[in-house]
Amino acid sequence: MSIADPARLTCPAPRSETGTVLLGHGSGGQLSAELLREVILPAFGPADAVPEDAALLAVDGAHLAVSTDAFVVNPLFFPGGDIGALAVHGTANDLAMMGAAPVALALAFVIEEGFPVADLQRICTSAAAAAAAAGTRIVTGDTKVVGRGAADGLFVTTTGVGRMLPGAAVSAAAARPGDVVLLSGPIAAHGTAIIGAREALGFESAIVSDTRALHRLVAAMLAAAGPALHTMRDPTRGGVASALNEIAVAARVGIEVDEATLPVPAAVAAACDLLGLDPLHVASEGCLAAIVAADQADELLATMRSTAEGQDAVAVGRVVAEHPGRVLLRTVVGGRRIVDLLVGEQLPRIC
Amino acid sequence: MSIADPARLTCPAPRSETGTVLLGHGSGGQLSAELLREVILPAFGPADAVPEDAALLAVDGAHLAVSTDAFVVNPLFFPGGDIGALAVHGTANDLAMMGAAPVALALAFVIEEGFPVADLQRICTSAAAAAAAAGTRIVTGDTKVVGRGAADGLFVTTTGVGRMLPGAAVSAAAARPGDVVLLSGPIAAHGTAIIGAREALGFESAIVSDTRALHRLVAAMLAAAGPALHTMRDPTRGGVASALNEIAVAARVGIEVDEATLPVPAAVAAACDLLGLDPLHVASEGCLAAIVAADQADELLATMRSTAEGQDAVAVGRVVAEHPGRVLLRTVVGGRRIVDLLVGEQLPRIC
């Protein structure tokens, strides 16, 4: 293949350290995929599982989705949100990506001793409000406390039980050549807001996380054109690059994205330029990528734009039969390159 | 009340530090109850919720139970188990305590960078094996990695979705005066095994954690005398004391326990003597306390003893109308004292 290729874009590529868990193993990129493939799936199986945002369960005739995510965001309070709201949105969205609406959430804290109770209160209140706004409730939970230095403030794990919405039959494996790739809104705001909120790099910005629940947007899309909706994914860790690569691999299709159509807000683009980050690798928390049948794409786009969450929805590419498992970007100047998975953790570059 | 009273047994009682989360807030005792009452329930409500091991949900005619627990055990590998198996058993048991059998589990890791992949593999394998042995499977999960020093090795949060077993109608609030208190087996082995496995206190012992799944025992009990089974609770954090106190408070009944009947293995008793711990405060992970109708108590005891998990089951006390919300112990020498909640964290005493 003569097209510019993923590994060439990270300089240099990290050495494989199979013996030790690195930060990069949690980045949502290549190392995460490797850990999943080599450690997690062999244990929990099936080894060839399609990585979906949620598992589907049928219990006594009820069609359910279940999803869990641990949240370790630092700082806990960031422009546009906090770990409580994020943990609710993240799990509600993982359910939504499978076409399910949240019925109930479970929430477990791990707290470092010395944590201010007032901050815990704020986080609980924020999580409860986010759940209520998402039409659900936190019905059960757990609180563990670990010694000073044994955790970084507070971690939250949320698990959602969802009920499948009528007409939902989405899967990462369901993308078909000819389909259109839609994005529900601007990308990379969450990740850059978080980096900006950290002190170590000394940056300030007005960038605000996009964290929000997407199940209403999804419900509207399903109502408008359920069977045309083949795949949905929220581009969180690893960004749009990971979301689309996972779909390309799972569905054994190629995906082509038009760089000029990518909705990257100006300040977000500036932050990425400054730190040498690729916005395609940076997390969003209030945005979804959808793979939809071409003949219903315009209608779905119109439906998305009629919702608050999807008002800036755009078509950014299409599914092709060529280069299965690969995502290609048509660059602004007309070139092409492969959209790679983030290799390790996201590091600012000087080069 | 002239009976020896809880607060007198911890010397001295800790000061209330409402501004800061302390280790004791995760102990399952008084501080945990206070955090639940003052911070968690006001946010997530209802404020007067009966603390149960799992929440019940009805979805499209299916009767479900959902429970989540975070596991922060240190060390991760301990005599008799590891955090992977423990996390599966803990959540499967919380479902079982509500009369539900696990249908699916979700598992989320938070891992400190530098963690050995081989250890992660062992933990995954152990969790998967425990799930299989418990008749269920880990259907979805998540893995986050945090920086060195931002977590203590590895934490696991498991969430279980369970299906209510036929005839199950248990609740902490369902205990009635006249009921009999059963314990399915020896207590306090898990907690003492963990303390022994830590290096700081310099102890060694052959004590092995009792971690195991109890849903088969529960199924047998329900099958034998479902309606007679009023309440079940696994005496984990905070031990039998917390479990029985929660029941006494929720059901507005008194409970009386006969110290001489308490099944404390000799080595466990020795470890508690040595460190000045009360076995009633020390966690078990493979044992349940059941409150059952008196007229079926013998039959249930026989049923329990016919299972592997319940072969050492014993009756240890009864529910009374007096001193509602309080648990009393009839001591070996014939005295009485209140069985208190653990006040803060468990600390070895010299006095």
Added chain:
Amino acid sequence: MKYLDEYRDPVLARRLLEQIRHTVRQPWTVMEVCGGQTHTIVRQGIDELLPAGLRMIHGPGCPVCVTPLELIDKAIDIAGRDRVVFTSYGDMLRVPGSHTDLLTVRAHGGDVRVLYSPLDAVDIAAERPDRDVVFFAVGFETTAPANAMAVLRAHQLGLTNFFMLVSHVLVPPAMMAILDAPDCQVQAFLAAGHVCAVMGWTQYEPIAARYGVPIVVTGFEPLDLLEGVLMAVRQLQDGRAEVENQYVRAVRRSGNTAAQDAIRRVFRTGDRAWRGIGTIAGSGLMLADEFAAFDAERRFRITDPAAREHPACIAGDILRGTAVPTACSAYARQCTPRSPLGAPMVSTEGTCAAFYTAGRAPVPAGERQPR
């Protein structure tokens, strides 16, 4: 476990209780000196089983509770410092100082560690020359030999980063202080078996003689305590005032002379403040001059203003028996076992805590008598 289970036998306990009931013919007040004995009595509900006229008073024998507020504040100050590893027995971590406690210091990042033995603190100091390792040496005569050995060991290893914050107290001066109080109600003592395992009981003979009180060296298991009580009431009924030894399996008349030698080598005797009681002459152990280099109070300059007990607290009156807790304006209001203002509420065996946990209601403000 051998030497434990036999002494928890319910049948023998019942027989001893019968014997006590059989023996007591008038009201008596017996003090068990040791907090460990109090613990057994409370946990086993033994006081409730004793005949009505036989009253147990809980003595000042909890090292954790009698450690003066000022020293708790010093511990808190030292433990919060950089490059300090502060080590302690577990139960000291809960004790409230003027503003906070050691658990909270640890929660805010102080390196506070619970140890089982002071020798472990010496080991930490040897392993971490870049840290000052401080051990909070509280306790009665039982603990003193262990702490003495830790100092000797640190000395032997040439450690310059091991320090002790010492708050050792001695039992006989405290017993005499109790007996000297004008309204003293104690008629017999159960002496602390483990203190006597170290010190023997010769020190108690002049006390029994001078004050005319029976003193029974007593162990810690239910049968020990019941037998100790029986021996005490027999003396009372007989009009005797001797030192007797119930705890024969562990205590010899001259005690443990090797341990006594170590105490004498490392410590010197001095006046010591007891929380809620006040200073008792000659009731404390301090590091001897030879080992002053290990004194944490010398190493760390504490600039805090002197600790002060809460102004509302009438602990002095309560400990002297001239007021009851329910008469205190703070009782059950600002002052509870979870946030105690004074020593009698700190110690869960203290009078205020006992009143509180027994559910006794405070006297309404209007009805309170000026004292």
Added chain:
Amino acid sequence: MKYLDEYRDPVLARRLLEQIRHTVRQPWTVMEVCGGQTHTIVRQGIDELLPAGLRMIHGPGCPVCVTPLELIDKAIDIAGRDRVVFTSYGDMLRVPGSHTDLLTVRAHGGDVRVLYSPLDAVDIAAERPDRDVVFFAVGFETTAPANAMAVLRAHQLGLTNFFMLVSHVLVPPAMMAILDAPDCQVQAFLAAGHVCAVMGWTQYEPIAARYGVPIVVTGFEPLDLLEGVLMAVRQLQDGRAEVENQYVRAVRRSGNTAAQDAIRRVFRTGDRAWRGIGTIAGSGLMLADEFAAFDAERRFRITDPAAREHPACIAGDILRGTAVPTACSAYARQCTPRSPLGAPMVSTEGTCAAFYTAGRAPVPAGERQPR
């Protein structure tokens, strides 16, 4: 963003490409010196858009990739030590040393921190006198003024706990080394715009003259690169060999003299090893004697045996153009971009990595020719 978006205009890019196609009348090989330019070319797929006969060779201009293995090993050694805060630009953390990398050192507990600026390292040193703070000073002439200022600042603040592990390299000697190679294929250079923003372009005039190669000082945005290529091929087609400046908005002929002064004050020139290339005379900057106290190599005695590239690696042949990666016995077997054995696989712009990611299959062992 102003000064960025205008230079990414697709219409103008298409016009420049047309102009290039229009200009090129025979095959030419142009090297962009700078890794940042390589990045733009690869990310934008520009090389694919150029006319078939116009070949871009990627130069040695990635400071991360050319830092010698030995120095990476030293960084790893220092970063793993107690009481050291090792600071670095983010991309250095991934570079494999002989046995491990800095990311792994951090994972195992080393205090390794990613900074945006070397001044932040000085701030850390000022705040933490109890730590040795080491900054990994890699880079070309663009970065040298920043690192020089960090040293001057530490000097001004009187810090004795700030150190630099210096691996600075200079562009002109490397360009000459490339041109001196017997099989050199480079016919024109795009010089690195930011290096020239600091140094100006007078240094390049004798090179253009001596070797008869056009040199175009070029920026980093797509239009910059396309215009730079256009200017280079115009010179080639015209038979000229001049230094031209495409990046006029940022680069002046004499560069930034204040920055040059700082470089000259803090550093001296010396020989420097380039990973995968070897030592190039006069191609490095070292701390001047006046600032030797800030030299991390002086502060930390590194006792490790000398680093050695992997014996299977034929990087030298590949960099000289006498072998292709597929002929290497390790290629795509032990050696992949995720676990590279040699520099051309380390740098993702290196020849071996490029072959690998393009999916080229290794030559079977039997068919491999002895070299």
Added chain:
Amino acid sequence: MCLGVPGRITAVEHSTGLTMGTVDFGGVQRQVCLAYVPDARAGDYVVVHVGFAISRLDEAEALRTLQLLQAMGDLLERELTPEAGP
């Protein structure tokens, strides 16, 4: 004050310049300083407080006490039986 627990010495060790030993407390073992019970040998029972043996337990005395208690109980029971009312 002074939680003290009986345990059985299973090994004695002199190598570190301080007499230490392993003491078994009914299934739980710990290293204990034996410097204050210089005559104690493996097999002996000692009372341990904060990692130090402070006293050897005297088996003969212990047995005698228990037998006395037992005897006293029997005696008492005989004494009480005639008096025992309904």
Added chain:
Amino acid sequence: MCLGVPGRITAVEHSTGLTMGTVDFGGVQRQVCLAYVPDARAGDYVVVHVGFAISRLDEAEALRTLQLLQAMGDLLERELTPEAGP
């Protein structure tokens, strides 16, 4: 090598003994050392590398380049149009 990003100086600060300034990069701000661009003033654009301004951007030159490109494009298009095949 040498990621350099253009930004606009919004404030200049001399108090610490080192000329520093706030630079805005299209919505993201950072403190930047201005010691190497002593003539730069608030409002000026500079190229920033690792927290140092290494060069002032010349607006007039930038505009001229862009205009030249634009012109060249137009010229080229006119040149190419007659040649353009199917």
